[in-house]
Amino acid sequence: MHDFISYANKHGIKLLKEGPCQFCGAKVSGGVFECHENVHHLSVILDFTNPKHYESRFLSVDALALQHCELHGPWNNHIHLTRLFLIFENGVAWDYSKTPQLSNVINEYKRNRSESLTPPPAGQRGKTTTQDLLQVVSADDAIAKLREWAKDVFDTFKDHHAHVSSIAKMYMNRYGLQKIIDNNKQN
């Protein structure tokens, strides 16, 4: 069973199997289940073992999660949004080694804190949806479309950007990445 289905079951969220997606508003006919299938379409086109495609994988995970944030625990919003902040605002080239590092920082951050990032209302988390991913036929198209999708979702969470920027800063300091920001500024 997919994680999102077991999460919904545990939390009493009824997943609609027909019609538009109840979370992101995609005009699909099979609800959130179809959103997940649409994202799966990309795994056929992209090679997630190719370093050029690494970032796309994370962008798709983050965009999907933040558009459907009722289907994960509240702290996951911090992880997905901070990662997008690090990629889009700090120019960090994401790879597999960085995700556990970010989890460490978030775990440290959330100790003694109780807070949640209230998402924009369902259906208002970006105009680009999983349905737009179906137009993609080449790896280059997929990389561009995923970036567009993730940026669109990221922008709808703009009320929380200043907040996650402090977590992003903790991450940058902890892993000595200040130089990347400086380099980007010089360019």
Ligand SMILES: [Zn+2]
């Ligand atoms: Zn959806």
